[in-house]
Amino acid sequence: MLRRSLGALCAVWLWISPTLAADKPKELVVGITTFLSGPASVFGVPGKNAADLLIANLNAKGGILGVPLRAIFIDEGAGANQLMSEYRRVVLNEKAEVMLASISSTSCLALAPVAEDLEVPNILWDCSSPRIFEDNNYKYNVRTQAHTGAEMLAAALYLVKNKPDFKTVAGVNQDYAAGRDQWALFITALKSMKPDIQVVAELFPKFGAPDYSTEISRLQALRPDVIVNTSWGGDLDTFVQQAAARGVMTQATYVFPLGESSLERLGNAMPSGVIIGARGDHYFRHPKYMQDVDFQNFVKSYREKTHAYPIYPVFHMAQAISALTGAYEKASKANDVPWPSKEQLMAAFRDLKFRGLTSEISIREDNQGLEDQLIGTTLWSPEYGFAILDRMSIYPAKLVTPPMGQRSADWLAKIKPEMANDPSIETFAAQR
């Protein structure tokens, strides 16, 4: 009888123990995967710089619940196998309590199951594949930003609203998973609003291509009304400078849904009149927060550290760290414990509302972040020496994010053209 009672007691203890509070650690080890090498390091390194800056600021204020953070960075550019090994090492050997992974959709799709396997809270801080939560039901993974579905829809809505009279479209997209997904979702959304449009070319130059002369000639020969390019980093920069040098940047309406990160680098090569997306509502001249003291201070300190204006991975890193802080505090308060367990932490992420550097973000029941989208049109600025965003619109997350349980491709195929004029869309006047 005594043996049975003890057995039952042990079983109950084992069942409830994970939900109990954990001991407060001396430091919170956070593993961060980001591209430190390869072409994607143009986003990875700004993300790391932001993490360094934000964690230093956070630690100066006492850290999270009085626990300072220590970041361990893992290079995503080392390849999927090494990334997974390093991820496991940082969790198991370095005792990282939370992981922030990753930038690439490929890395996220590979690491999300590993995080589940290791039962480590994993914040998807900058990856955009809708497949993460549309194909899976994860317990330890949470995304603190939007995904490609919302990003492409917002760009398509802006185009339909601001340049409605177009009939032909061409796409230039990097030949890899994200480039093909982005184009497929963009054109699905566009066709559901304007079924009569004609797609005259779908070009997929290889990732990292040094020369777009042929694609540019092809586009000149076809003369489409709209040219969409979902490329990022050096690929987008090369395309724009080669197109600008050949005088074709004004021959069509260009849409670059990921173009915000290229504006400063492109200088005078980026003309006025190009539709640019910011992967979220991230822009160093955000119309609602430009005068905000915290926002201004961050932009200033980031510039002092890196000699550049912050681009979207910087804002995404801020969101991840802000969400982490918010979830720890919420979990501690809700459970009345000094330091929550990882299960309590993951529970706190659901319905969490937090602010990074721009608008408030909330996390849905399926662990998907709801993030507003900012789209604008370029305007040359002599003051900055590069094109800035003008005539900006902010698309609320709830309007552009595919509902829970629905696949982006299916949902985007059903949207109506009226959505482009939804009253919840905030528009900001032209600056001239």
Next chain:
Amino acid sequence: MFIQTVLLAALDGLSYGAQVFLVAVGLSLIFGVLRIVNVAHGSLYAIGAYVTATFGLFIAAAGWSPWLTFPAMALSACLVGIIVGGALEVSLLRRIYGQEQVLQLLLTFAVFMILEDLQKAVWGVTPFFVNTPLSLLGTANILGINYSIYQLVVVPLVAVIVLVSLRYILRHTRIGRIVTAVADDRETSAAMGVDATRVYLLTFMTGASLAAFGGALASGATSLVPGMGAGMIILSFAVAATAGLGRIEGAAVAALMIGLGRSIAVYIAPEFDAVVPYLIMFVVLLFKPKGLFSVPQTRKV
């Protein structure tokens, strides 16, 4: 319509092929003489581009004439070839001549990785470019299409000059005959009084300069990003393998084939443009395993 498409594709292919040829010909020259497959060649291309861009930015900051960007390209290529190429040959490569090719590949790959990190340490990871050459020369309208004169005329012209010069030097000058002799039989050449070590060094520096020159010309029209050397070395290998390793004229023909093939694909079947260079290589190697321009070699018994 088809003729127009082919003509336009030919013009695009010419520029692209010329760019690839400049890098691939250096690789072929080094293999032809030193018998080394130099994976680090891609890094020399990237460093050539970065050094040129640095000069370009310096010229702009100093307020000098933007036309100086053009001589700066040649100067950068020579500097990279002599300093980086020379240092590589003297410190590492001359220790592995005649060794197994696996060892050579591993060593040059290691050098490639080190140089990639070195680029990031020196130039950072932010893409940058100097588009002075593109904007200075303007555009020309051909068949209703605007072409950049830099890409359509300057790059192919430089490639032709390099090809003709290399052919002339190797076939009609004393140094060319010495290089050919050393490539053919190093020991006999040395026995006849040729300083083969110096010939190897000069050849490697020339090959490295050609890679850097390819990068220097590319820097006038493309963004410089981490990893740019990796993409170019793969394409150069495809060209060199299609031509037959060590075949200089073959590299020109193969580069042109690959450039044209890719352009025609973009016009007719864009979904295949990324695989066309490798498809051409595959088809050629299927029928001529040693490349298009390989020649039968005498077997020593």
